[in-house]
Amino acid sequence: MRRSIFAIPMVLSVTLFAGLAGLSGPAIAGGKQVRYVGIHPIPKSEGGGICYIEGPHVHIFEADKIQYRDHHGDNYFVGDPVAYGYDGKRYAYKGHHPIHVNVVVGDDDPDDEYCYINGPHYHYFAPPEGPEFKVVGDAYFYVGEPPRVYVDARPAMMKINAVYQPMVYERPVVTVDAPVGWIGARAEFVVPTAGVVVDGPRAGAVVVPPSAGVSVEAHIPAPSIHVDVGIGLPGVVVHERAPAVIVRERPVIIEERVKVKHDNGRHRGHR
Amino acid sequence: MLLVAACGKGGDKAAGSAGARDAVLDAWKAEKLAPSALTPATVTFGKDCQSGTIEGIDVLLCNFASPAEAKAAADQGLAWVGAATGVSQAHGAALVVLADRRKTDPSGRTINRLMKLAPK
Numbered sequence: 448m449r450r451s452i453f454a455i456p457m458v459l460s461v462t463l464f465a466g467l468a469g470l471s472g473p474a475i476a477g478g479k480q481v482r483y484v485g486i487h488p489i490p491k492s493e494g495g496g497i498c499y500i501e502g503p504h505v506h507i508f509e510a511d512k513i514q515y516r517d518h519h520g521d522n523y524f525v526g527d528p529v530a531y532g533y534d535g536k537r538y539a540y541k542g543h544h545p546i547h548v549n550v551v552v553g554d555d556d557p558d559d560e561y562c563y564i565n566g567p568h569y570h571y572f573a574p575p576e577g578p579e580f581k582v583v584g585d586a587y588f589y590v591g592e593p594p595r596v597y598v599d600a601r602p603a604m605m606k607i608n609a610v611y612q613p614m615v616y617e618r619p620v621v622t623v624d625a626p627v628g629w630i631g632a633r634a635e636f637v638v639p640t641a642g643v644v645v646d647g648p649r650a651g652a653v654v655v656p657p658s659a660g661v662s663v664e665a666h667i668p669a670p671s672i673h674v675d676v677g678i679g680l681p682g683v684v685v686h687e688r689a690p691a692v693i694v695r696e697r698p699v700i701i702e703e704r705v706k707v708k709h710d711n712g713r714h715r716g717h718r
Numbered sequence: 719m720l721l722v723a724a725c726g727k728g729g730d731k732a733a734g735s736a737g738a739r740d741a742v743l744d745a746w747k748a749e750k751l752a753p754s755a756l757t758p759a760t761v762t763f764g765k766d767c768q769s770g771t772i773e774g775i776d777v778l779l780c781n782f783a784s785p786a787e788a789k790a791a792a793d794q795g796l797a798w799v800g801a802a803t804g805v806s807q808a809h810g811a812a813l814v815v816l817a818d819r820r821k822t823d824p825s826g827r828t829i830n831r832l833m834k835l836a837p838k
Contacts, residue, residue, distance in 0.1 A: 480801070489824070494824050496824065496825055497825060499826045499827045500803075500805065500829050500833070501830055501833075501834075502807060503807065504805040504829070505796055505799060505803065505804055506803050507801050507802065507803070
């Protein structure tokens with residue numbers, strides 16, 4: 448391509464504009480911009496609370512790797528915003544589920560991420576209508592077929608529960624039976640040894656890997672020990688160093704708590 | 719003759735693109751959000767830009783010949799935001815850039831409202 452001599456002043460003027468631009472607005476100094484999309488918490492060090500900007504935006508603070516996923520270069524929050532003081536419209540979920548990020552943020556870049564929060568929690572969006580979710584008791588239950596990517600990332604991403612378990616906030620109360628096919632009751636998606644969370648002051652606690660198909664959550668606040676066993680075979684052993692606390696050979700049951708309101712004998716079963 | 723033609727073309731462009739910025743400003747004003755008087759701003763990514771403040775937030779509005787050009791400049795608009803919370807998005811042929819340099823909008827609610835009001 449042949450360049451016309453008339454193009455030279457154009458190049459110079461563009462260069463000049465570029466030079467002037469540095470004077471017209473503040474340069475990025477000190478704080479590096481970090482890209483976000485969607486509502487998310489603000490770190491306490493930055494004032495705390497919630498950022499309500501729904502579209503793409505920037506801050507000068509970092510996003511953590513547990514509560515955020517990459518959405519085409521933007522950090523997208525997959526946690527529960529209510530835990531951080533979110534006061535907008537909210538939707539209750541129970542257990543793990545996909546998040547169709549492109550639907551939530553309203554762009555054309557398909558992106559399915561997964562929420563690994565155990566038990567009842569909130570998001571600021573409802574899932575799109577379709578067969579992969581069932582609504583029971585005003586809560587969304589994921590009953591779809593999780594893909595391999597969900598299973599593979601699960602050991603690492605389950606760490607998000609260590610963030611939320613100690614947080615005191617108004618969680619949704621879900622007291623209904625989970626629908627058939629709910630992911631939380633499917634043994635094949637329970638990770639054998641990973642997903643073990645040991646909280647509490649006794650950092651020396653050791654969790655012995657249980658048999659296949661067993662998920663263990665051990666919370667060891669002194670002086671007592673509480674062990675939640677998800678599902679699997681006998682042989683779950685939790686050893687804790689001095690003083691030794693051993694929980695062993697307990698039958699494991701999938702427990703879905705159901706609140707039963709007594710009707711004082713008015714139903715047929717008592718006649 | 720060439721000069722006249724060039725001027726005429728430029729004038730048409732200015733008239734057409736001014737509408738994009740005006741549409742954004744009108745949408746804000748319709749919701750009782752009062753921007754300060756905007757003054758010409760010199761930036762590398764747009765030739766017809768004006769800056770000012772609205773609700774304590776710095777604003778830069780640039781006109782482009784087409785929505786595609788405005789969209790292409792969105793990333794560069796973040797340079798104008800600098801070390802602050804901010805946004806840079808195309809709305810039609812206008813590029814809307816907001817920067818909360820004085821931290822008057824810590825929750826981002828005002829920025830979110832401004833961006834939602836700006837016509838697509």
